[in-house]
Amino acid sequence: MASVTVRETAGAGLYSRKRIEEMSGEKISACFQCEKCSNGCPMVFAMDIQPHRVMHCLQLGLVEEVLNSDTIWVCVSCQTCTTRCPNDIDIAHVVDTLRQLSARRQVKESQKSVAVFHTAFLSSIKRFGRVHEASMVVSYAFQNEGITGVRKQLNLGLEMMRKGKIKLVPSRLWAGKQVKEIFRKAGRKRAQ
Amino acid sequence: MKVSYYPGCSLEGTAKEYGQSFETVARDLGIELHELNGWTCCGASSAHVTNDEMAVSLGVRNLLLANKTRMDLVVPCAACYQRLKAAEKAVNTRKTIEGIPAGFATQGRIRHIVDFIWEECGEQAIREKVRKPLQALSPVCYYGCLVTRPPHITDARDPEDPRAMDDILKSLDANVKNWSYKTDCCGGNLMLTHPELARKLVARLFDMALEAGANCIAVGCPMCHASLDTVQRDITRSDGASYNLPVYYFTELMGLAFGNRAAGGWFNRHLTDAKSLLSRNGLL
DSSP states (O other): OOOOOOOTTTTOSSOOHHHHHHHHOOOGGGOOOOOHHHHHOTTGGGOSSOHHHHHHHHHTTOHHHHHTOSHHHHOOOOOHHHHHOTTOOOHHHHHHHHHHHHHHSOOOGGGHHHHHHHHHHHHHHHHHSSOOHHHHHHHHHHHHHHHHHHHHHHHHHHHHHHTTOOOOSOOOOTTHHHHHHHHHHHHHHHHO | OEEEEOOOGGGGTTTHHHHHHHHHHHHHTTOEEEEOTTOOOOOHHHHHHHOHHHHHHHHHHHHHHHHHHTSOEEEOOHHHHHHHHHHHHHHHHSSOOTTSOTTOOOOSOEEEHHHHHHHHTHHHHHHHHOSSOOTTOOEEEEOOSTTTSSHHHHOOSOTTSOOHHHHHHHHTTOOOBOOSOTTOOOOGGGTTTOHHHHHHHHHHHHHHHHHTTOSEEEESOHHHHIIIIITGGGOBOTTSOBOOOOEEEHHHHHHHHTTOTTHHHHHHTOSSOOSHHHHHTTOO
């Protein structure tokens, strides 16, 4: 587990603990470091900053460190931490907030695939109103690793097609208009 | 009884057999499903990590449709269920959300089908339908994350130890095994982006299922199914052997026990052999 280096600029970054609390609506200052979140986390083995330390970092204003961590991208959103927190902090939601902030700037190269996946997934919703799995996976694989990425998915894709698990033609819905509107509004807010 | 029905995107593709088996079983149990006209994606696991407002709005769009029907809304996919519940909680607790009519409140309940079937039908009604008891099957019930977590969203009574699926399968005379991994994560969310990490979680589930004495796994979530069934062949036990653990939707097992002829077709769609265990035991 990598230790967190406290830089001299700590707290002077773009976001303070208070700002993250406002954005997430979660009372991060209530964390008393019981470590239940980290003990129950299924992904902790792949994290560079354990969940309880994420909370501690935020309390200390070390927001940049957390935004640059692997932790926020390998979190599976399983909600175990949120469920078990004795102080009712929705920790998984705090992680969502951190991912949103991180994605506004640049996601670190080693975790790029996760951000690319979410973009491909949301594009599919925006385009069709529903996710069209087959084209979404191809689009993700191509954006992530180019033609090599697509090739990696090919065998499984063909077998799933043989098994009748692939819907070839996406549904195009009149309701898609309303969905596009939701995306337009969300995009506008983000730009503000 | 009549309910409205939100299938969710994967039931149109990778989880087709989940939809087919649920619809068949619902018919057998006298449940009339009315698919929400013009339903759209709930935002799944991507909207809430990208934009809170968008995540709520994508869910609420469907809740507005459901409100018109004035019926309860049943949802087979655990992720859809949790996102629609999250949208419901957001609009019922926050005063104003852009684009949502003031004073909007959900009319019917949003229910995951595992709880819905158990609460509405119960042991008696399920037992009455059984033609082929499943004594030969020893499943562990795997609920995954989002049927029960987080409880402030899902209203789950016992988020760490749900029992509805166990109870349903016991009513089919299956030899249900108890285990501690009912709600441990399968890493489905990372299946495409960090497959090596997701496989570690899946392998542990397989190991624990075998340790519990199971010969198959029952699920109630398309993402869990994809993650346990689809990539199973790529994962080997520490001694190099393969797991060979069929992964069934609990609705498929219900349909099988009810003697439904369509069942064979559902199992053909699995990537991990789901039929040998059944035919070996005269169930197919």
